[in-house]
Amino acid sequence: MDPSINKEEHMDVDQVTCHFNCPFKDVIIMEILCRLPVRYLVQFKCVSKLWNALISDPYFVNKHLNHAKNDPHAPKLLLCKSSFVDYTTSIYSCPLSSIQLIDKLQNLIPPSSSEIIIFCTYNAWLLSVLLVKLFNNPYICCGTPPQENQYYFLNQNFQCRIIIVWNWVVTQLLVTI
Amino acid sequence: MVKLKSNDDKEFEVEEAAVIQSEMIKNMIEDGCATSVIPLPNIDSKTLIKVIEYLNKHINMGKAAETGEEDDLKEFDEQFVNMGWEELFDVIMAANYLNIHELMELCCQSAADRLKNKSVRAVREMLKITNDLTEEEEQEIINDAPWAFEGPEIDDTVN
Numbered sequence: 001m002d003p004s005i006n007k008e009e010h011m012d013v014d015q016v017t018c019h020f021n022c023p024f025k026d027v028i029i030m031e032i033l034c035r036l037p038v039r040y041l042v043q044f045k046c047v048s049k050l051w052n053a054l055i056s057d058p059y060f061v062n063k064h065l066n067h068a069k070n071d072p073h074a075p076k077l078l079l080c081k082s083s084f085v086d087y088t089t090s091i092y093s094c095p096l097s098s099i100q101l102i103d104k105l106q107n108l109i110p111p112s113s114s115e116i117i118i119f120c121t122y123n124a125w126l127l128s129v130l131l132v133k134l135f136n137n138p139y140i141c142c143g144t145p146p147q148e149n150q151y152y153f154l155n156q157n158f159q160c161r162i163i164i165v166w167n168w169v170v171t172q173l174l175v176t177i
Numbered sequence: 178m179v180k181l182k183s184n185d186d187k188e189f190e191v192e193e194a195a196v197i198q199s200e201m202i203k204n205m206i207e208d209g210c211a212t213s214v215i216p217l218p219n220i221d222s223k224t225l226i227k228v229i230e231y232l233n234k235h236i237n238m239g240k241a242a243e244t245g246e247e248d249d250l251k252e253f254d255e256q257f258v259n260m261g262w263e264e265l266f267d268v269i270m271a272a273n274y275l276n277i278h279e280l281m282e283l284c285c286q287s288a289a290d291r292l293k294n295k296s297v298r299a300v301r302e303m304l305k306i307t308n309d310l311t312e313e314e315e316q317e318i319i320n321d322a323p324w325a326f327e328g329p330e331i332d333d334t335v336n
Binding site: 027028029031032033035036037038039040042043044045046047048049050051052 | 266269270273281285286288289292293294295297300301304306307308309310314315318319321322325326
């Protein structure tokens, strides 16, 4: 048998195996990673070029968000609402899913001060002050933990002035309505 | 009964009611393609035994809820994922290939829980990944979101 032909065939087999294995494993990795809080995901971007690309990928970000929405243990949004009638401020916690937002709002703490502070939450625990102060006026803000990758809040009948969407994976402000 | 064959040529007989939890095999049976042995070229016998153990236990999820065996099932699941990292990964691959939704959920969640608090170095080792990022690139990722790299202790162990 001609050894050169043999070698060529061998290379083909290797290539096929590689093409088959790699994307297959990526799917599994994504399945596992979409169950992790964002803080770890941002850390794990340092694992390799592939992981960095994978975690930053919009497809993955969406997948992660969808997973978080259906998970009752996922962290909550923290909302800050100001009334323009009596100038009071309330802070609420509510789940991620846009369907159940309004009904499930839960009044967390009635701040005594009228000063607007947007908090950062971690599983609805107040961790640190994020201080998103916009236009020197009271706003509603989906101040979110470094726990979830993307948050949005539908206005519906809830009186609010501003909706902010954060994407924590890329840590940038996406939309302000 | 349905016969399954692992990639190391071992045959296993499984009840149809158990095996149809795998969407892939369910479709094969419905299409009349499962008359003889079903070869599973991606799954070794050790992993297949684990998967069959799971399928047999979860044979009737609805029935468990009715008879109050839910706690029993929960306990089984907890015990089931109590396996080595490599083994768990093999079961995930098998569950993905066979398309067994519940098993996939269970094992992926367990894998995710194990990755929590792990250092980047430990994750690389666990998944046999070579770091191809330059030091500058790595620093850039850290600088982009320093909050993610502060705080709780990081676990450097691999398991």
